[in-house]
Amino acid sequence: MTALVRPVAALGATEFRIALRNRWVTITVAMMALFALVLSAAGSAPTGDVGVDALSVTVASLTSLGVYLVPLMALLMSFDAVAGEMERGTLSLTLTYPVSRGAILLGKFAAHLAVLAIAVGAGYGLAAVAALVADPEAVEGLPALWRLFWSSVLLGAVFLCIGYALSAMARRPGAAAGLAIGVWLAVVVLYDLGLLAAVVADGGGVFTTRALPWLLLANPADAFRLFNLAASEATAAASGLGGAAQTIPAYHALISVLLWPVVAFALAVAALRRVTP
Amino acid sequence: MNSLTLSQVTKIYDGVTALDAVGFTVAPGERVALLGHNGAGKSTLMKIILGLIPATAGQIEVLGATPGSQTARDGTAYLPENVAFHPALTGLEQIRLYLRLRGDDPAKAMALLDRVGLGQAARRRIGTYSKGMRQRVGLAQALIGNPRLLVLDEPTSGLDPVSRREFYTILDTLAADGAAILLSSHALTEVEARTDRIVILSQGRLMANDTLAALRQRAALPIRLQVSARPGAADQVAAQLAGGRRNGVMVDLTCAHDEKLNRLGDIAALHGLIEDVEIIPPSLEDLYSHFSRRDEA
Numbered sequence: 001m002t003a004l005v006r007p008v009a010a011l012g013a014t015e016f017r018i019a020l021r022n023r024w025v026t027i028t029v030a031m032m033a034l035f036a037l038v039l040s041a042a043g044s045a046p047t048g049d050v051g052v053d054a055l056s057v058t059v060a061s062l063t064s065l066g067v068y069l070v071p072l073m074a075l076l077m078s079f080d081a082v083a084g085e086m087e088r089g090t091l092s093l094t095l096t097y098p099v100s101r102g103a104i105l106l107g108k109f110a111a112h113l114a115v116l117a118i119a120v121g122a123g124y125g126l127a128a129v130a131a132l133v134a135d136p137e138a139v140e141g142l143p144a145l146w147r148l149f150w151s152s153v154l155l156g157a158v159f160l161c162i163g164y165a166l167s168a169m170a171r172r173p174g175a176a177a178g179l180a181i182g183v184w185l186a187v188v189v190l191y192d193l194g195l196l197a198a199v200v201a202d203g204g205g206v207f208t209t210r211a212l213p214w215l216l217l218a219n220p221a222d223a224f225r226l227f228n229l230a231a232s233e234a235t236a237a238a239s240g241l242g243g244a245a246q247t248i249p250a251y252h253a254l255i256s257v258l259l260w261p262v263v264a265f266a267l268a269v270a271a272l273r274r275v276t277p
Numbered sequence: 278m279n280s281l282t283l284s285q286v287t288k289i290y291d292g293v294t295a296l297d298a299v300g301f302t303v304a305p306g307e308r309v310a311l312l313g314h315n316g317a318g319k320s321t322l323m324k325i326i327l328g329l330i331p332a333t334a335g336q337i338e339v340l341g342a343t344p345g346s347q348t349a350r351d352g353t354a355y356l357p358e359n360v361a362f363h364p365a366l367t368g369l370e371q372i373r374l375y376l377r378l379r380g381d382d383p384a385k386a387m388a389l390l391d392r393v394g395l396g397q398a399a400r401r402r403i404g405t406y407s408k409g410m411r412q413r414v415g416l417a418q419a420l421i422g423n424p425r426l427l428v429l430d431e432p433t434s435g436l437d438p439v440s441r442r443e444f445y446t447i448l449d450t451l452a453a454d455g456a457a458i459l460l461s462s463h464a465l466t467e468v469e470a471r472t473d474r475i476v477i478l479s480q481g482r483l484m485a486n487d488t489l490a491a492l493r494q495r496a497a498l499p500i501r502l503q504v505s506a507r508p509g510a511a512d513q514v515a516a517q518l519a520g521g522r523r524n525g526v527m528v529d530l531t532c533a534h535d536e537k538l539n540r541l542g543d544i545a546a547l548h549g550l551i552e553d554v555e556i557i558p559p560s561l562e563d564l565y566s567h568f569s570r571r572d573e574a
Contacts, residue, residue, distance in 0.1 A: 010377035014370065017365075018366065089360040090361070090362060092324070096327045096350060098350045277324070277329050
């Protein structure tokens with residue numbers, strides 16, 4: 001292994017072990033599985049009326065769920081990453097080793113992303129099994145579910161990196177936790193409410209037609225939702241901002257979904273570089 | 278060549294001078310104690326040596342290279358003050374990680390833990406360790422890969438007396454192999470016996486940099502004589518020796534080094550009135566107070 005990969009692999013393996021011991025793997029998998037099963041049960045009733053397969057309906061529900069749950073899980077896993085190490089005194093120690101700050105972050109990121117992927121995969125997998133048992137035609141929904149899976153992992157990656165950046169800026173775990181919850185509320189919950197209020201006030205004017213699409217694409221959670229909704233026409237009705245989804249080409253949302261993890265990781269590395277141990 | 282050379286090292290934080298033109302060297306095999314009050318600049322100086330923070334001015338050479346460079350990092354080991362490793366990991370897992378980060382064989386972890394006396398607890402989680410055991414994990418990671426320079430911040434705080442002795446035995450072995458050791462401590466009595474040279478920092482300035490014997494000579498601090506009088510005779514003894522009463526039977530005297538024998542003669546002349554006499558040379562605490570307060574306004 002090269003000198004670059006070795007520390008990342010060592011740090012990642014250690015971080016994954018910590019996630020297992022801290023029950024993060026258990027908690028996130030259980031949470032995703034539980035919600036996926038509940039949504040499958042609730043979503044299987046109206047299948048006949050809508051005229052699409054059971055899994056496509058479930059995917060619409062899972063999109064709405066994932067947009068809240070995945071960022072929350074990612075932030076909860078990442079807020080302690082830098083601040084906790086500063087408090088324990090291990091950050092300054094690790095920085096005296098022949099390891100770069102980017103490698104330290106990449107190791108943690110790989111482990112946390114693996115945990116998220118396992119949890120999301122388990123939840124969505126269960127939903128797929130439930131849908132296939134209830135409706136053999138659900139096979140048609142599998143591509144949509146796969147798209148939802150990898151875009152959920154990318155969404156998680158964005159919020160993991162935002163969590164690291166907050167952790168580096170806050171320097172104390174308590175403050176980092178507060179900031180993480182604040183960011184989750186602002187980006188995932190309040191952002192959409194604000195946009196909805198603006199759309200209502202604007203009454204179909206310039207804001208709604210010109211600014212709104214860009215504002216939706218600028219938010220990683222909205223881009224995720226748009227991407228999954230636009231890609232699956234059957235689910236458009238499920239979203240409050242579904243109208244807007246139709247005016248934005250799917251590849252715009254895809255670019256945002258792909259670009260955000262890169263931007264967020266660069267942001268996190270920059271924040272960690274500014275930390276004086 | 279010195280393992281560590283500091284010259285005119287200055288650090289200014291937001292207009293406050295944390296270090297003011299500090300300069301000293303540590304040679305291979307030398308054990309140097311860095312003493313100072315809390316906030317004297319010890320940890321700041323160590324972080325500058327390690328390349329964690331930049332100095333505002335001055336020259337620093339670590340193993341012939343600049344602080345934080347690959348050469349410096351490869352050959353330097355650090356033990357931070359009050360380091361607490363992740364409680365969910367075992368001691369063995371933690372040391373295996375640090376071995377891998379140094380590009381070393383993780384299989385050496387058990388031998389390192391055995392060396393610091395943690396072999397029995399290696400497979401237990403660090404969360405169950407005492408403070409002294411955590412400190413030993415810290416020491417074990419500092420031993421990885423035969424470091425040429427060890428920078429140890431308060432390494433023996435939280436260790437019991439037996440562990441301290443074992444700790445210094447390990448340091449002696451390292452120094453005998455040619456490693457340079459810079460350690461800070463509050464426990465002056467242990468530093469007294471186990472280091473070669475003492476550097477005293479006060480308010481960011483270097484107040485002393487010498488062997489203990491040389492510092493004693495330079496400070497020329499008075500020697501204390503403690504006389505135990507027979508019951509009821511303390512007042513009389515104090516009056517005759519012109520000394521200060523301390524409690525019912527004790528009389529305290531101080532004298533310069535060259536007066537010591539004369540004073541002892543005076544005391545011996547009162548043998549009917551006294552029971553015992555103790556000679557107390559200036560301790561490192563006294564020397565430390567002397568040098569760290571010398572220039573205070």
